[in-house]
Amino acid sequence: MWSEVVNYVSAGQDVLIIDVGYLTEKVVDHVIKNGLLNKMQQLSIRISYGDPKSGIKYLAALKHLKKLFEAGFRIYWSRPELTGILQNNKNRTSCVYLDMIYNVCRSLQDTTKHDKDVNIIQNRTDHTYLVIPDDQALSKLNNKEITELYIRYLTSVQIHCKEVIRLGSVTDGGWNVCHDKSYRPSLPCLVYSFGINWDFSFDAAIVEAYSCDVHSFDPSMQRTDFRRAGHIWFHNLGLGNKTEIYRKDKWKISTLKDIYSDLGHKSTTVDILKIDIEAMEWISIPNMIQTGAIVNVRQLLVEFHAYSVLLQHLYILRSIYNEGFRIYWYHRNPGKRNIIQGKFVENTACYEVYFIRI
Template sequence: MLPSDDEMAKMSDNSLLGLYWNYINRLQVLCKNVIRLGSLWDGGKEICADEPYRPRPPCTVYSFGIGNNFEFDEAVVNEFGCNVYCFDPSINKTSQQISDHIWFYDWGLGSKDWVTSTKWQIKTLHSIRKKLGHLDKPIDILKMDIEGDEWNSIPQMIATRSLDDIQQIAMETHFYAPGIGSENVPGRRQLPVLRELYDAGFRIFMRDRNLVSARRIDEKVNKKYVTALNEISLIKVH
């Protein structure tokens, strides 16, 4: 479904954007019961409530990228009764318990454990799960809205098998985005991450487009509009 890395290395940026657009908009599996949790605008995510993917207590959800908006996390608690662990180093909020089922930590998600020049603590998913005592606890939903750093984080998750026991991923993808906490990842290195997710068993069941990022693939040749900022939701097929 995606060309080899060698083939993509020869493609122009516009061709890569078109390839990304075509891939991201093809649903790969059917979920009959899709639930929107959180705002219909920014911050909400689509979750599959089909069996066997529907979260049931005592379910666990990791939510990366809050932006002082806990609507998604509260909706998860109300809909499924899960325990939700929220993470964001950028909102000037100290780690604390928010409610009976919601905990907040001022950590960011990345490909390594380090501290940024802005004093943000960045940790890998494996390190976070170990610190919280969750290495043996399956994660029902992994939500990511981390402004481009998904491209740095996911390969490390796959390499350490941190995604093996995760049922669903709901994330915002930022094609060509530089990333806030880590180094820039060019488009020809972002697309293989989508292939790695597919090879790890994850299939896209829902996608949405952020029209703020609308652009033309090529002003001179192709007038087709695409978006470089998209929401995708995936389930791990059994």
């Protein structure tokens, strides 16, 4: 039996992966009851409680998650499975990938010692994170090293948000928000959403969750300004480093500072600033920093686009860090046209990166 093999070969530093579809409930029960988790350091599980047609078995999922928590495992990452999206609710999926880690390093844990000694072990944690070095160090990097640093940086978490919630569509169009009390929007609140492409699911979910005023921007829709709902205003306007008519597409674009002025938000806190503007972020963000417009922002959500990584991209990411923003979540855009094959893993040209201002 496979459980006997695990017990035999395990040395307490193992990773257990469970991806068994509709057998999830049965296998997780077996793993918990037979003590297999006692030898595991990490657990990766594809939880599948229900199906797209019948819905989600929330109670069964919560019972197992509670047992895993009581066994000492803590979730450090999650990813929705797109094939499990519910037929009657495109904002929910019956299938989620969860990555967990045991709350103590097992190789350091000595079960013969007292609890206070275990607490000491728990505190032996490296709280540092990856940062972008100074100009002198960056100038010594070759193109391959620049790209590797860029990817590592965008996929490194710098601060812990305990409750990350998905608002809007599970697929492209929805975004995550840090819902921790210190960072979540509270009334009166304001959200700017750049890049809509006719998908207002995130903007509508923001209103439903927080009752914020939401201003949505997208010149590519070629639609005149209108009020979509009680708290949502659409603007036929894009974000850039100048206020002008963008020559390539004849779109009207503006700096964030000028938009603040035009909408009467010069001194108003922007609780969430979402930017998905197809590589225009690389010219817009430096202007936001230079003009001080970014100072008003509490949460910054950006999709970074780079099929070819430049040194300038690292400078801009470092400047965001220097403004006090820390990454709490990221998401690789899995669209086929964005995939770049790496040596061991697939990378993407588009990363959704989520920041909170500390």
